[in-house]
Amino acid sequence: MAENTEPKQILAHFTVQGKDHAGALTLDGRNTKLDIFSDDFLHLKDDEMNCVRGVSKEGVSISAINCVPLVLSGSASYHGRERRYLTLSPNYVVLGPCYLDPSEPAIASIAFTFSQANHLFYDWGTFGHIRSEQKLTFGQRRSLLHAVRNRPKHRRRGGRLDLYYRWDRGPIIEAACNLGTITVWNATRERNPSPDGLDVESRIRVTVQFSQPRILSEALRIRHLVMVLMELLAQGRQNVTDLRLQHTGLTEGTQLDFFAMSEERKHVEELMPTDALINGGLREEEFARVLVAWMNSAAERSAARRRFIDNFRRGRSFNTDRLVGAANAFDILPATDFVKQGALPPEVGSLLAGFEKEIKEKAKSSAAVNEYRERLLNNLGLVRGLNLRNKVLQRWSSVPSCITTRLPGMPEAIAHSVRARNFFVHGTPINMATEDIYSLASFFTDTLEFVFGVSELCFCGWDAERWIKESYSVSRYKWYISNFPDHMKRLEAVIAKGKLPARP
Secondary structure (H helix, E strand, C coil), X not given: CCCCCCCEEEEEEEEECCEEEEEEEEECHHHCEEEEEXXXXXXXXXXXXXXXXXXXXXXXXXXXXXXXXXXXXXXXXXXXXXXXEEEEEEEEEEEECCCCCCCCCCEEEEEEEECCHHHHCCCCCCEEEECCCCCCCHHHHHHHHHHCCCCCHHHHCCCCCCEEEECCCCCCXXXXXXXXXXXXXXXXXXXXXXXXXXXXXXXXXXXXXEEEEECHHHHHHHHHHHHHHHHHHHCCCCCEEEEEEEECCCCCCCCEEEEECCCCCCCCCCCCHHHCCCCCCCCHXXXXXXXXXXXXXXXXXXXXXXHHHHHHCCCCCCCHHHHXXXXXXXXXXXXXXXCCCCCCCHHHHHHHHHHHHHHHHHHHHCHHHHHXXXXXXXHHHHHHCCCHHHHHHHHHHCCCHHHHCCCCCHHHHHHHHHHHHHHHHHCCCCCCCHHXXXXXXXXXXXXXXXXXXXXXXXXXXXXXXXXXXXXXXXXXXXXXXXHHHHHHHHHHHHHHHCCCCCCC
16 A cells, blocks of 8 residues: 655644644654744743644644654744744644543554555455356346346346455454454455446554553554564564554544654565565464564563664665674573573682672772772673673574574674674674675674574564475575575685684
8 A cells, every 4th residue: 555645734723831823734754843823922841842732624633742843933924914933843643533642541552554564464365356157146146137137138148247255254363462452454445336446455454452551652662562573574674554543532443543753664675475484364373373472572572672673674784883783682682591601610700709809899999990890890790691692692592403404504603793793892803804894794784683583483482394494585584594605605715814713
């Protein structure tokens, strides 16, 4: 479904500081603005811009939320009369039959669609074509003839008959998790057959019915948790569109239209149904299982998943910051994901304890040492804990053998990926030239993002055995596996010409 990118202006009246003012809301993506006019000087405090309310001439309630000023106060003259105006840029706009207070827990559900939803939930059989050669029942013939009984005889006989159907089989996915019930369904818009033809359009929508009413920020956070999984399974960025809120004060079926001005609208690659890591229309039970596990584990894992997806959704656009972010995602996973390394040798443990004791004692009497106390102790603590390389390797060890056996050089690739990250973060020497680090940065980034993505899905019950056997077209993760041997040859060649010997 194509998005409407044309600017839309809504003339309305807005209540500001207890007074009614004429104004205009222009919906235009990131250029959305709210102009408010007055005979007197206008100045709004921060809390007054949290939610500016208005009503259009058609009676639509307008809630402009989290506004920031573009023009604090301006003036214009027309035929000797001076008018004041204030221009705001809202982060969110809500339109509908009632206002929305962003601090009030009044959102019962949130519904939305996204760019490739129809392909991620490939609902085969919902729409179809019945061939004219098939024999119609007597009842079908009678109904059709009755509809054209007044037509001339030569129009009632012969010809070719094509029948199309829409079969409403209920939700594609319906899964209950800790936060509520998530439903994926066909939202169909249709026009009755006429001389102009047929018009039936379907758009897969996702609805999250909350277990208890939520404030706006919580509803948007939960929507984001869902979309992180959708973008991972689709292996690329998705634009969220047509977002609607169910207000507890409205009857069921009456919703508020929601517009987020800060969300980017960028190109989205086409998704073949078989390229999805799980297709919700073809693998309903597996999709529901992973979705529930994903949402139920979000509390402790959402920070790492968000760090991952912010980079992963960039597709084939790479830079060193993305490599650093891909590695950082492992550092903010829960500590329970990792098995602590074995006890240090007694001599090393004793030495560390002595250093720590000396630092603490010196810090009491020396301001210079006290200033560096935490940094010194943290660095000593790293010796006892797991380093980044070990964390990534442990996550890789959780991936089933059906994948790991196809990537026998992965431990070495992980080691060099982490070293490249350390080079860009700490300047740690690495046994390859700087230009080679940059040339291999995309492979290092893909390596870390591959390990994170598949390990998180396996954590949630993903059927890797099923996925690895399926055909593919442009699946990013399947292409990573296919191209892995060539990338490893490039890496080995770079290491061979490096000034330092390759590390074990």
